Amino acid sequence: MAKKDFYETLGIDKSADEREIKKAYKRLAMKFHPDRNPGDKKAEAKFKDIKEAYEILTDSNKRAAYDQYGHSAFERVNMGGGNTTDFSDIFGDVFGDIFGNSRRQQRSSRGSDLRYNLELTLEEVVLGVTKEIYIPTLVACKLCRGSGTKIGTKPQTCNTCHGSGQIQMRQGFFTVQQSCPTCHGSGSIIKNPCNICHGHGRIEKSKTLSVKIPGGVDTGDRIRLSGEGEAGKNGAQAGDLYVQISVKKHSIFEREDNNLYCEVPINFAMAALGGEIEVPTLNGRVKLKIPYETQTGKLFRVRGRGVKSVRNGVVGDLLCRIVVETPVNLNEIQKQLLSQLEKSFGGPTGERNSPRSKRFFDGVKKFFEDLTK
Numbered sequence: 503m504a505k506k507d508f509y510e511t512l513g514i515d516k517s518a519d520e521r522e523i524k525k526a527y528k529r530l531a532m533k534f535h536p537d538r539n540p541g542d543k544k545a546e547a548k549f550k551d552i553k554e555a556y557e558i559l560t561d562s563n564k565r566a567a568y569d570q571y572g573h574s575a576f577e578r579v580n581m582g583g584g585n586t587t588d589f590s591d592i593f594g595d596v597f598g599d600i601f602g603n604s605r606r607q608q609r610s611s612r613g614s615d616l617r618y619n620l621e622l623t624l625e626e627v628v629l630g631v632t633k634e635i636y637i638p639t640l641v642a643c644k645l646c647r648g649s650g651t652k653i654g655t656k657p658q659t660c661n662t663c664h665g666s667g668q669i670q671m672r673q674g675f676f677t678v679q680q681s682c683p684t685c686h687g688s689g690s691i692i693k694n695p696c697n698i699c700h701g702h703g704r705i706e707k708s709k710t711l712s713v714k715i716p717g718g719v720d721t722g723d724r725i726r727l728s729g730e731g732e733a734g735k736n737g738a739q740a741g742d743l744y745v746q747i748s749v750k751k752h753s754i755f756e757r758e759d760n761n762l763y764c765e766v767p768i769n770f771a772m773a774a775l776g777g778e779i780e781v782p783t784l785n786g787r788v789k790l791k792i793p794y795e796t797q798t799g800k801l802f803r804v805r806g807r808g809v810k811s812v813r814n815g816v817v818g819d820l821l822c823r824i825v826v827e828t829p830v831n832l833n834e835i836q837k838q839l840l841s842q843l844e845k846s847f848g849g850p851t852g853e854r855n856s857p858r859s860k861r862f863f864d865g866v867k868k869f870f871e872d873l874t875k
């Protein structure tokens with residue numbers, strides 16, 4: 503079943519800013535929240551969709567990925583399966599500032615997102631490629647499984663905050679929540695730290711990942727690898743890894759959207775008489791017919807020899823720009839032939855053979871005559 507567009511789900515415009523997204527979410531969440539619709543499975547499903555759309559669209563990285571790749575950007579997240587929604591957590595973002603939500607602290611122990619800059623050649627981009635990348639990162643400690651405690655021991659509940667990770671302070675009329683200074687918000691104290699990670703639950707390590715790059719990506723595109731960022735603190739969720747694509751300059755082709763451009767120099771005899779040449783494409787050569795009297799700068803389109811779009815599968819064209827090359831290193835015979843040819847033109851502004859030159863010099867002449875009138 504096709505998944506509904508996140509913007510549609512929230513009933514907002516694609517250009518909606520964060521404030522508008524929050525507003526739409528608040529309104530819909532109030533209506534479909536399971537607490538308000540006990541036992542109503544439809545409302546629950548709807549609420550999950552709203553929550554998901556909200557979470558993606560308020561995270562600028564995720565939103566950018568969604569705008570580019572649609573739902574496929576988040577496939578790995580959805581495939582996680584059995585992803586039970588914790589309803590009490592839902593209001594953490596929007597209503598947290600109003601009610602004061604202790605869960606926000608836990609959220610922030612999620613691992614950091616990482617960015618990896620990957621440079622590709624145009625050939626790799628066109629065909630798609632699988633790349634091995636090495637990233638230095640923090641991974642969960644294998645010995646203690648991220649808990650940071652020595653095997654057989656458990657972290658002790660913090661005496662200051664009694665495990666909540668937060669303490670309440672009174673300031674005039676208000677009660678203000680603060681992160682517990684003893685346990686730094688974790689709610690527990692590690693008395694017997696793990697020998698490997700010294701209680702951090704994470705260790706520095708390089709990891710190798712094999713990343714499949716779909717054909718057609720371009721400079722500025724990002725590929726998100728869910729959960730491949732830094733490990734979270736104390737076994738919390740890992741961050742994501744964003745692979746930022748840039749494409750190297752190619753010696754022959756220049757890319758613009760899904761079209762490729764190349765300059766094809768031909769000599770002026772062929773430009774005048776016409777002929778057939780071979781032009782390169784990224785998958786072999788193709789024949790290109792040059793009609794007679796082809797002028798420099800003329801563009802010829804070879805359909806379907808551009809780049810296949812990563813978004814909609816549309817294949818671009820190859821555009822060949824003809825450049826007429828002035829002959830160099832002429833021998834005596836060639837020089838004589840050209841000089842004979844020039845005489846036959848009737849000089850540089852010969853009306854019949856060089857109409858453009860003729861028009862230009864006539865225009866110049868008129869310009870000076872008007873000036874001296």
Ligand SMILES: [Zn+2]
Binds near residue numbers: 682686
């Ligand atoms: Zn504490």
Ligand SMILES: [Zn+2]
Binds near residue numbers: 650651700704
């Ligand atoms: Zn450890």
